[in-house]
Amino acid sequence: MEHVTQHSDPHYDQEASKLGMWLFIFTELLLFGGLFIVYSIYRFLNPEAFQLAGNELNPVIGTINTIILLVSSMTIAMATSSLQKKNKGLTILLLEITIMLALVFLINKYFEWGVKFDHGIWPGSQHLINDMSKGEILFFGLYFVMTGLHALHIIIGMIIIIVALKRVQKGTVHADRPSLLENAGLYWHLVDLIWIFLFPLFYLIH
Amino acid sequence: MQTATHIPHDVNYLDYKGKYKGIFAWIFSTDHKRIALLYMYSMLVMFVFGVVLGLAMKLELIAPGRTIMGPQTYNSVFTVHGVIMIFMIVIPGLPAVFGNFMLPIMIGAKDVAFPKVNLLSWYFYVAGAFLVIASVLFGNGTPDTGWTFYAPYSFKTGTNLLPAIFGAFILGFSSILTGLNFIVTIHRMRAPGMTWFKMPLFPWSLYGTAWIQLLATPVVGITLVLVALERIFGIGVFDPALGGDPVLYQHLFWIYSHPAVYVMILPAMGAISEIIPTFSQKHIFGYKAIIASTLGIAFVGYFVWGHHMFTSGMSGTAQYTFSVLTFLVAIPSAIKVFNWISTMHKGSINPDIPFLWAVTFIFVFMIGGFSGLVLGALATNVYVHDTAFVVAHFHFIVFGGVGFAFFGAIHYWFPKMFGRMYDKAWAKMGWAFFTVGFLTLYSPMFYLGMMGMPRRYYDYLPEFHAANILSSLGSWVMTFGLLIIVINLFRSAKIGAVAEINPWNGKTLEWTVPSPPPVENFDEIPVYGEKDGPYEY
C-alpha cells in the first residue's frame, strides 16, 4: 500500500538503506561532536577542576557499563549473522539479550545519577553553584548533558531494536530483507561508539 | 505488501488521482514533485511574513527617531525577519523546491531514494514554522535576540525564546533529512550509463550542499539544545557567571551557520550553471572545474566560520587563520564566474527571462562577493563590523544570490513544472522592477556602513537620513516587482499558453519528459550512452 509512488524498482535496495543509515550516523556523530568540542575546550581551560570533579564519579560503574555495552554490541552483531544463517530463534534470543543489556545499562545510569542527586549535584543546584568552582560546575553540566543525551540514544536504540525484533518474529525481516535489523545494529554500535569516548573522558580522570 | 500498482504514464503528477482526495492527495503524497510544490507554497506563505517584516523595518528607518515602532519592537522584528528568511526561506529554498522537483528527473530516476522520509522532512518544516510563529504570538514577548541567538543574552532575555529555538532545531532536522535523501539518491539512482562526470551540474551542487547539511546542521542542533538547557536548568556552559564562555557559543553557532551560507548559495550556483549553457546553446565551459569548485567551496567553507567573530576577542592566530581561509573561498567562487562568462563567449545567446535573471545573478553575486573580501580582511572588518555594510553584503549574497537564482530557476523550469508558459512581458517587467528596487534598497547600505551607521538600531544620526530614504524607497519598488512576478506566475500556471516539452532547447533529462511530468517521470528509465552528456549541443 505504501509504495504507490515509490520507485517501482522491483528489487529493494539494501545498499541504499545502508548508506542512508550511515549518513544518519554521521549526523549523530557530529551532534555529539559539538559536545565533545565544548568538553575539550573547557577541560583545556580548567584542567584541575575537571580532575577534582572527575573523582566524584565512580569508575567501577563506568567500567561495568562499558562492558555491558560492548557485550550488547556483540550480541546484536551476532543477531545479524544468525539472521543471514536463517536461524530465526537464535536471532530473536540475541535481540532479547541485547534489549535486556540496554535496560541494565539504564538502571545503572539511574542509580549513578541518583547518587549525584543525593549529594546535591544536579544542573543548577544550590550546592553546585555555591560550593563548587566554575570548572566543576562546567564538568557536571557537561556530565549530565552528555550522559543524558547518550541515555536518550540508548532508549531510542532500544525502541528500534524492539521494532526489529517484532518484525523478525512476524517474518517481515528475514535473510533476504535484513535492512531493518542491520540498521538497528548500526545504530546500536553508534551508541556504543560514543560511549567508548565518553568513558575515558568522564570516568578516567586522574 | 508490494501490490503491483499500475500508474498510468500518460497522467501527469498534477492531475493524478491517488488514494486520497482534495488536500490529502497533496499532504499525504510521497511524489517528489508534489512535495516540491508543498515546500514552495509553504515557503511563499513564510516569505510574505518575512517581506512584510522587512518592509516594516525599512519604513521605521525612513526617518530618524521613532517612526512606526519603538526599539523593543524593532529588535523583535529583525529577529523574526532573520529567523524566517534564513531558516525557512533561503536554507531550504533551492534544494527543497527545485532539488526535490528536478533532481530525480535530471538523473533519470522515478523518485528520490526515500520518498516517505522526503514527506517527513516537509512535515518537520511545517512543524518548525508553526513553532516559530508560536513564539511570536504567545508567551511574554517576541524573541529579540537576533536570528543568531547569541549567548548570554539568549538565556537572559525574558522573551519567548524557547519555541523559536526548538523551531530552528526542527527546521534543521528537516534540512538534514533532505540532504540525506539527496546523497543516497545520487549515489544509488542515477540512470544507467550516467557516470558521476556525466551528471548535470545542478545535481552536483545539490550533492555538495547535502554534505554540508549533513555535517554542519547537527552542530547547531546541539548548540541550540545547550542554550535551551541553559535557559531551563542553568547548566553553565555558555554563562560566564558559571564559568562558561559565550565566545564558544559563537564558535559553535558559526560552525553551522557559516557553512549554511553555502547551503544557500551552492544550489543557486548550480541552477545558474544549468541556465547559462541552455541559453547560450553551448557546452558549459570547464565542467570539471565547476564541479571541483563546488566541492572546494563546500569543503573550505566549513573552516571559515571565525570571520563572523573578528571582534569577539578571539586569539590573533585564530583571526588570521580564518582570514586566510576566507580569502581561499574566493578562488573557487571566481572560477565559477569565469566559467559562466566563458560559456557565453561565442554562444548563440537567447536573452530570455531566465537568462536575464542569471546574468543579474552574476552581477549582484560579484558585488556581494567583493564586499565579502572587504569583510574577510581583518583591518577593514573591524572598521565596518556590525554596520549597515554587513547588512548590505549578506543581502547581496543571500537575497541577491539565492533570490535571483531562485527566480531564474522558477522562470526556467516553470514550463516543465506546470506545463504552461508564463507571460513574458510581465515577467520582464517584474524582473526590471525587482532588480532596480533591489539595488536601490541595498546599495545605499554599503555607503551607510562605511560612514558608520550600525546595524540593528531603530534610530540613526540625522546625517544618514538621505541614504536611508533612498533605501526605503527601494524596498517599495522591489516589493512591487515581487508582486508582479508572483501574480504573473500564479496566473500563468492556470491560464498560460500550453508549453512545449522543451521550450528552451535544453539538453538535460528533464526536457525529455512531458510537461508537466507524469507521476513516475519516465516510462522507461533513460540510458546514457558513450556520447551522451548533459550539455552536448
Add this chain to the structure above:
Amino acid sequence: MEKEKHHIVPYKVYIYILVALIALTFGSIGIVHLNLGGYSVLGALVFSTVKSIIVLAIFMHLKFDQPFLRIMVGFVALVFSAVIFITFLDYYFR
C-alpha cells in the same frame, strides 16, 4: 545492480573482538593509573580510538562493505578533527 555478495561474519570472530575490546578497556584504565601526567588523557584517547576503529571495522561491517563507505567515514573524521584543531587555534593562543 547485481546482487551484492553478503559477507556473513562467523560468531567466533565476534567473540574474539569482544575479548579484545574488553582487554583494551582495561588497558585504558591501566594507562591512566600510570601517572603519565598530561599524557594520560592522550593515552586513554588512543585506546578509545583503537577500540572505535575495531567497532567500525568489524561490528559495523566497514571492513566488508564497499570502499566508499570507508572513505566517507574517514572524511567525516577528518572534517571533525579539523574543526577541533581550528577551534583550538583560538583557545590555545588566547
